[in-house]
Amino acid sequence: MLRLNRVWKTYRVGAFGTRELTAVRDVSLDVAPGEVVSLIGESGSGKTTIGRMVLRLNSVSQGRIEFDGTDVSTLRGRALKSYYRKVQGIFQDPYSSFNPIFKADRVFDMVRRQFFAGTPNATWHGKIEAALADVRLDPAQVLNKYPHQLSGGQLQRMLIARALLLDIKLLIADEIISMLDASTRIDVMNLLADLTSRGVGVLFVTHDLALGNYLSTTTVILRRGVIVEMGATDKVFANPQHPYSTHLLGSVPHLHKKWSQVEAELARHDARLGPCGYHAHMPGRCGMPPHDPDQPMLAEIEPGHVVGCSYDQPLG
Numbered sequence: 001m002l003r004l005n006r007v008w009k010t011y012r013v014g015a016f017g018t019r020e021l022t023a024v025r026d027v028s029l030d031v032a033p034g035e036v037v038s039l040i041g042e043s044g045s046g047k048t049t050i051g052r053m054v055l056r057l058n059s060v061s062q063g064r065i066e067f068d069g070t071d072v073s074t075l076r077g078r079a080l081k082s083y084y085r086k087v088q089g090i091f092q093d094p095y096s097s098f099n100p101i102f103k104a105d106r107v108f109d110m111v112r113r114q115f116f117a118g119t120p121n122a123t124w125h126g127k128i129e130a131a132l133a134d135v136r137l138d139p140a141q142v143l144n145k146y147p148h149q150l151s152g153g154q155l156q157r158m159l160i161a162r163a164l165l166l167d168i169k170l171l172i173a174d175e176i177i178s179m180l181d182a183s184t185r186i187d188v189m190n191l192l193a194d195l196t197s198r199g200v201g202v203l204f205v206t207h208d209l210a211l212g213n214y215l216s217t218t219t220v221i222l223r224r225g226v227i228v229e230m231g232a233t234d235k236v237f238a239n240p241q242h243p244y245s246t247h248l249l250g251s252v253p254h255l256h257k258k259w260s261q262v263e264a265e266l267a268r269h270d271a272r273l274g275p276c277g278y279h280a281h282m283p284g285r286c287g288m289p290p291h292d293p294d295q296p297m298l299a300e301i302e303p304g305h306v307v308g309c310s311y312d313q314p315l316g
């Protein structure tokens, strides 16, 4: 359904846009219907950038993003509208998705105007009620209110309800759980599980390893814009190969380790320069970097489980 094929993103940064920052490098991944793929990585590793490129909020610098075989960068007009009917995103900070001067349910009106212009009022209200019920929101509590009158969790769930009004096939969920309190978290997690059982694919961005482990079928670990390890979640968690993943996932008490701690440990690992999983599994190509730029820097270490090189990741 969704396929990222060797996708790169370079931003122009600096006061005059003279410097380039490569936020995503050579990322390839798939999301199949009904699958949850979690993107895990420290702050700045390119997770949101990937989500934004899928949603066409950022352009792709190199490579292709395909949805059902079509390059999404080519979509225009009707085709683009139909894409947004199927692919929706919800981001970290729900407040940024609402305009404080309008009532929060305006986000539903916008969907109606764009996609359901001919739908009679009664049918439309029924749809909204059903979508709100799906996210365990009481219409009386959330309709006709301004964003500041609602909690972050309520707003987040309204955004999920908005996505449910459309017949989505793919949801980009960027840290949507972190703002929620414990009981709402469980509701939203159940809701995501429910969506996947209806065949919706989810690209689930998270800092929270335990959540990623719990929810996802596939885990993608990103570091500095590069996939360092990817595979079926149970394989990656049970048998992490990249030193970064090993440090992250190596033992349960590490699950809540601070990213800075992981980076520090990794720096110590780099200093020792033991053989990395990638080179160990690429006979004949273990002369150390630089790599052949035409070859993705990922080696398959067991079926459906790939690992990246741990040396060749310059910053910037």
Ligand SMILES: Nc1ncnc2c1ncn2[C@@H]1O[C@H](COP(=O)(O)OP(=O)(O)OP(=O)(O)O)[C@@H](O)[C@H]1O
Binding pocket: 011, 012, 013, 021, 023, 041, 042, 043, 044, 045, 046, 047, 048, 049, 050
């Ligand atoms: N619009 C932009 N212009 C320039 N640089 C950007 C832009 N958006 C992101 N970046 C940079 O790209 C890199 C990746 O950012 P991104 O937001 O994708 O990371 P992230 O993994 O989502 O981080 P976080 O966990 O903090 O949300 C960062 O170095 C960031 O500063």
Ligand SMILES: [Mg+2]
Binding pocket: 047, 048, 049, 174
């Ligand atoms: Mg982000």
